[in-house]
Amino acid sequence: MTNFEDLGFSKVDYDREERTGFPEIVYGLSKTSEQLKKIVEKLVSNHNKTLVTRISKEKATDVMASVPGGDYCARSQTLVYGENEPLDEGYVLIACAGTSDLPVADEAARTCKWMGCRVKTLYDVGVAGIDRLLAHRELIQGASVVIVIAGMEGALASVVGGLVKRPVIAVPTSVGYGTNLEGLTPLLAMLNSCSSGMSVVNIDNGFGGAYQATLIMKLAVDGGHPN
Amino acid sequence: MTNFEDLGFSKVDYDREERTGFPEIVYGLSKTSEQLKKIVEKLVSNHNKTLVTRISKEKATDVMASVPGGDYCARSQTLVYGENEPLDEGYVLIACAGTSDLPVADEAARTCKWMGCRVKTLYDVGVAGIDRLLAHRELIQGASVVIVIAGMEGALASVVGGLVKRPVIAVPTSVGYGTNLEGLTPLLAMLNSCSSGMSVVNIDNGFGGAYQATLIMKLAVDGGHPN
Amino acid sequence: MTNFEDLGFSKVDYDREERTGFPEIVYGLSKTSEQLKKIVEKLVSNHNKTLVTRISKEKATDVMASVPGGDYCARSQTLVYGENEPLDEGYVLIACAGTSDLPVADEAARTCKWMGCRVKTLYDVGVAGIDRLLAHRELIQGASVVIVIAGMEGALASVVGGLVKRPVIAVPTSVGYGTNLEGLTPLLAMLNSCSSGMSVVNIDNGFGGAYQATLIMKLAVDGGHPN
Amino acid sequence: MTNFEDLGFSKVDYDREERTGFPEIVYGLSKTSEQLKKIVEKLVSNHNKTLVTRISKEKATDVMASVPGGDYCARSQTLVYGENEPLDEGYVLIACAGTSDLPVADEAARTCKWMGCRVKTLYDVGVAGIDRLLAHRELIQGASVVIVIAGMEGALASVVGGLVKRPVIAVPTSVGYGTNLEGLTPLLAMLNSCSSGMSVVNIDNGFGGAYQATLIMKLAVDGGHPN
Amino acid sequence: MTNFEDLGFSKVDYDREERTGFPEIVYGLSKTSEQLKKIVEKLVSNHNKTLVTRISKEKATDVMASVPGGDYCARSQTLVYGENEPLDEGYVLIACAGTSDLPVADEAARTCKWMGCRVKTLYDVGVAGIDRLLAHRELIQGASVVIVIAGMEGALASVVGGLVKRPVIAVPTSVGYGTNLEGLTPLLAMLNSCSSGMSVVNIDNGFGGAYQATLIMKLAVDGGHPN
Amino acid sequence: MTNFEDLGFSKVDYDREERTGFPEIVYGLSKTSEQLKKIVEKLVSNHNKTLVTRISKEKATDVMASVPGGDYCARSQTLVYGENEPLDEGYVLIACAGTSDLPVADEAARTCKWMGCRVKTLYDVGVAGIDRLLAHRELIQGASVVIVIAGMEGALASVVGGLVKRPVIAVPTSVGYGTNLEGLTPLLAMLNSCSSGMSVVNIDNGFGGAYQATLIMKLAVDGGHPN
Amino acid sequence: MTNFEDLGFSKVDYDREERTGFPEIVYGLSKTSEQLKKIVEKLVSNHNKTLVTRISKEKATDVMASVPGGDYCARSQTLVYGENEPLDEGYVLIACAGTSDLPVADEAARTCKWMGCRVKTLYDVGVAGIDRLLAHRELIQGASVVIVIAGMEGALASVVGGLVKRPVIAVPTSVGYGTNLEGLTPLLAMLNSCSSGMSVVNIDNGFGGAYQATLIMKLAVDGGHPN
Amino acid sequence: MTNFEDLGFSKVDYDREERTGFPEIVYGLSKTSEQLKKIVEKLVSNHNKTLVTRISKEKATDVMASVPGGDYCARSQTLVYGENEPLDEGYVLIACAGTSDLPVADEAARTCKWMGCRVKTLYDVGVAGIDRLLAHRELIQGASVVIVIAGMEGALASVVGGLVKRPVIAVPTSVGYGTNLEGLTPLLAMLNSCSSGMSVVNIDNGFGGAYQATLIMKLAVDGGHPN
Ligand SMILES: Nc1ncnc2c1ncn2[C@@H]1O[C@H](COP(=O)(O)O)[C@@H](O)[C@H]1O
Ligand SMILES: Nc1ncnc2c1ncn2[C@@H]1O[C@H](COP(=O)(O)O)[C@@H](O)[C@H]1O
């Protein structure tokens, strides 16, 4: 039997937590403050938690005025309510190539944490100075899952992929200009990596990389058993 | 200290099993029989196992004549030697949208099995007849990881992604014509899925999807601990 | 014999209603208020009705000040005058995948209604929660024509296409980011649907989908006879 | 309750006729003779009819040797068994721009006829000689649905679209060279037509255009009532 | 011997009139007012005439304050000084598909006139209402050269091309949205026209179309003799 | 009144010579020998002349066996019958960048000659050795129209365009590899030429360039008067 | 042993001067003033010099207020501190096609100079007036390395490449419109040059062209010996 | 004064050695054996040397039968005659990522050697096993110029670029499948490298990379002086 509420402009999917493990996450970009307020209110009263991504400061202020208890981060454009059950094994490593990738890295980190993961970060380790990266081999090889975030040519993902036994989730960013093609270049590079054990999400999709990493962590904590 | 052997045309990476958990896998497409024979011989004598992908029947016959113990499958164009330690928890589900996706699905299945996974398959469940898919909800939701393989518009990945708690690895195929653009269309679709928890590999890369799925299974069997 | 009026910057096609069943519809995007006023005035005095699409609030205000009787909707950027003869059989269903698709869905709904169709709507039924969609099978299968509006990966169109006996008109939207490529991804997906009986219009072209759906309804009301 | 048969490599969807009005149609391109024989046999014994598209002469000969009663056409690469109930109102007009578009036009004509439509054809009426087209205004305006098939720049679709009251389904073809981009150019042109009431299917997809046209005819014959 | 003046940021090519028949024409888009003033002053004092394209109102005002005698048109973003010797045979017809193409059509008309051509115009004759076009057969067939300007799918160029004995210069415009791809679609369509005797210039390049048309007129006035 | 003959698969346009100055020219690529024979026979008996482009040696032999009087050229893949009235002023110069462009250059030369033009050629004058080009300034500046044919980066067109008073028709070729993109690169380059007075036709379209050049010559011979 | 400092958001690579010959250069585009201040301060105190590219006037003012000694240039958006050891042989020639390429040319010139090169410039020598270019043969052939900067069709690079014995570094710019595709067209043209001895950097990357040119000069000054 | 010989289909540029330092190099791909024989004969008798690239075994056999003294290599498809003066400083390092890149690496090596360079090679050092690369730091840092050849995602170029003081010339190859896009992906990656001091040539253009590397070596041997 299906379980959702129809707000006219939106059908809030209360069944999603039961079905997929986590409540609906709200894509804030093209929703109005009015729409966001109503959806967040419904999700928080049903699940005690939700995550809104790509939400501007203005809209977040509106929503928090209406639904208390939110925590907003402007750099990553995320608004979180509540938290999920902690996943107490290992850690997800979030590595990024340059300072310019920080907003995406933060979106990933905030998502992982809200979903229950332990997170470590390694920022600005692009391959132009490979020794900065290799100096952290232990941190990298100690991770259960690695999220690699890179713009320009995205080569960091391949190098990390060649160093680890664990899954790598690659997130291309739109950092660059000209033939970077707003992130298409690192995306294509990551899809063609000569390192095995890497899969890829949409450009600038720190959220998506984190979500996939957390599902992997959760399966691991559950010992590989189906849910 | 690095550990590889230089054959001139190739540097065989004996350290890879220690470093990444599995020995080097050989990309057969643009290598000659001569080159393949020498690389396979080195890998088999050092690791007792290897996998060659995208290898034609002719080349495989040459290699097997020279290095005994291989097992060749023409539909998936794979040649395997030996096997890896079994991963005795849960199963990987390989679901594909149409009959035409079978070569890619078989490449994925052969890779998963060689790497130690238990595998179940669900073939020809494209969304044009959604009830064929929904009739197998239990099989789908019982999987630890799902590999979804689809050409044309790739919609199967999104529908499966919305049904499960576990990670989905999406493999676009070049099945289709015209605006399918040799698989670019399902690739793009999968990268933009409205379902969370999905990551994507290169077009027709059944091997890559399987490799990622197995790394996830291995982490899970290890309980999320670093290696 | 041709029948149009030459305003210099525009040749108003009075013959169009006779020839194609509906008077000229005005594309407002790159016309000035002055141009729009004159064209609308001519069409309203000749046909008692017209529709202007992609018209901003500012321009619509100018036009309505000059030609009374208009009805403007800001979300869909449409301005309508008068109405066409009602088509009193069945209904067109307008289904959209997410809240962000509403402006396009409204453009479609306003166009269908002005052209005489009965319209029902089903909003926010993206495939990430397939049960929300399947809960409305009856509504979907009861429609004479379905307009499916979706951004991101556009998978909703294929799923709906597999459920119905009636024609589906798919409208891709530019909702998404990165590899969504401003709507090219759902467009390509829809053109490659594994469900038969679907045809596609331009990105964000709610008007075009509605126009095609209405021509189909009109033919049906006429019992398939040529006009 | 779902109703399909699992052949391992294929799940034959017996429910499709009930659900969508027509039995499964088989995409022959990447299936082996062995696979096609088994699928066709199942469909013919359950529905007394089926259609196979994109099937080579060799494979069709194999299938017909195994399942008698088939009718093969080499130019359109189609194999038909049985026939659907006739739709006895109006006609579908299949118009194509040049002699080179004939294989696609034939695929469309064979599909329409098998599905029950009455078909008229108008071949080689590209806009370079517009009077050839205008000489047939009556035939064009008398059609209930028009399928326009064109390669190169695809302009024929727009001109026909401006002449009729009825829906136009546009099928771009890969006829041309250089910047024709294997049919992308007429596809893009058709999606941007300045004529309203046109929708578009994949490149060279005569089958898809015919299927959509027939669904429209069927709705019309049913008087616009839901099924 | 070369004849130009070096302003540091620009080398003004005084030899161009001798060599190519017309003095340098200035591309205003990315030049500053300061740069434009100096270049225009040099060209006007050497040739008594010049044309500046893509120049904003602000910059034009600056230039005209400094170099008197200019004539600015805001819609076409052109500034002209002086005039070229009249070409007193036949006329160039500038035909455009829709009202939105007027800025490009005006750029073409102003360029042709400044270069000496007689110009006639035919605006808003897109193929959605083909009879508006055919009503002007005489005007079209009486032209010595036709410039066809169209956005969307650009079909007007092919239809005109099929009606005339004289050269057609096709100018695609960026009018449209979505798969119009900012004018790439009509450009591609025009390059693939099934009508012979058409050549194409860059998107929105009314200037370029006019320049080519005028060179043709000039050759004709000279009776085909080399200069 | 329209004047064409309907062969079923083709409508031969006898009115074309009257309307556009030259009889129908046949695109041989995707027509069968049978179709070509019938079309050529009709055109030759009505006009005493025709031109077939992109016709293979095999098909040409079939056609010539059936319709005597043809002249075939294998390098340019053209078959001509009869000839058009000579244009006795000036000459068309066909300049190409490299030896590899010869098939396209020949297609252009054969078309120009059949249409009545006087032709001169200048082959292998690519800009890598600019002095080879400048050594022929007189030949270049003496032409009434120049057809520039170039692959790779197509720079020859811009250099020639800067040297002449007369129209340049640029024909990009698919000569090159990798990022040449089968001729898209020189096409794009030619459309963006910094030299004015150039227009462009489809990739490898020597025929199209020649047709346009000849229309220009014909207008010139007629002194710019309408036909 | 690696040598870098971790600022959290950035790992400043002090080893880079030792390893690659020059200290880290800072990409200013997506860094905040706060981040830039800290990075610049560290680099200046460790190396006495650095270069920041793509830095706006606002950010540069902030940085210079905090770290004295900087020299800012608004047209090229560069901020330099200190200088590198002079390279006292020959000169780098920076040639650009049009006035609109000046910002990129200036970025190249400022980078070359800061890195120690002697620089000469040759501006506005696009091939539309080839004699302006050929008038400077001596200057061009006297250079040790030539950086050619051009937008539109980028033909200047090929012409220069055919005139010199020395390496040419080609920098495409985004100057142009329509099919210029924001610089993709000159980039593609330069990659396909028929002149040998040319290599290419990213669109508008004056910095990158200059960096490569200087490495070449430095090798030359060192007489080709490894460092 | 220009110095070339006109063979009709080709203008052999005898002046090129004087002007650019090396005689004409012949692009063999689309020339016939007849054409190649004549061009090679002319070049060999005038310069005692030439290089033909992209020449098949068949054509090379024809040429060598006619012009003795040639040396053919099938893997790199190159034919060389004679040799250029040796450049006796340092060495060019040719590094490639995988065994499949060998044909391109060989084309580069043969070109460098013929042009006079000393060459060292480092094959199969892709970043999936970074230690194989780092084990050769000395060889890499000892080179005067490095040519990096890589397909798939091309990350090797960026890693090498971050290790050296000397110029890197990156050559993307078409090794890979799917989203490799026949080499476009590594090309784009290389153009966006986060390592400075790298420039790029066309896909699979080992010849072009080698030519540029040799011009750099020659300048270095000449101590940076103009020629
Ligand atoms: N020529 C064709 N083009 C596009 N779709 C087709 C074509 N022929 C069959 N189909 C559809 O594609 C699907 C083929 O599925 P399958 O036979 O399972 O691979 C069926 O649902 C058909 O409706
Ligand atoms: N709107 C335009 N589109 C394309 N080319 C133009 C345009 N206006 C001027 N030009 C040409 O572009 C060149 C401009 O060069 P410059 O003014 O030196 O940047 C001149 O050779 C003009 O012929």
Ligand SMILES: Nc1ncnc2c1ncn2[C@@H]1O[C@H](COP(=O)(O)O)[C@@H](O)[C@H]1O
């Ligand atoms: N304008 C530019 N274009 C391309 N690369 C640049 C530019 N400016 C700096 N870089 C390089 O990009 C890197 C910047 O890294 P980061 O400052 O850590 O984001 C450095 O390694 C620079 O060498």
Ligand SMILES: Nc1ncnc2c1ncn2[C@@H]1O[C@H](COP(=O)(O)O)[C@@H](O)[C@H]1O
């Ligand atoms: N493999 C190659 N890739 C790119 N350019 C080449 C190649 N081989 C030769 N060339 C250049 O291409 C031009 C060939 O011109 P042509 O032989 O006249 O067609 C010469 O200028 C060569 O320098």
Ligand SMILES: [Mg+2]
């Ligand atoms: Mg950094």
Ligand SMILES: [Mg+2]
């Ligand atoms: Mg099936």
Ligand SMILES: [Mg+2]
């Ligand atoms: Mg929703």
Ligand SMILES: [Mg+2]
């Ligand atoms: Mg025809």
Ligand SMILES: [Mg+2]
């Ligand atoms: Mg209009």
Ligand SMILES: [Mg+2]
């Ligand atoms: Mg040559």
Ligand SMILES: [Mg+2]
């Ligand atoms: Mg200039």
Ligand SMILES: [Mg+2]
């Ligand atoms: Mg290897």
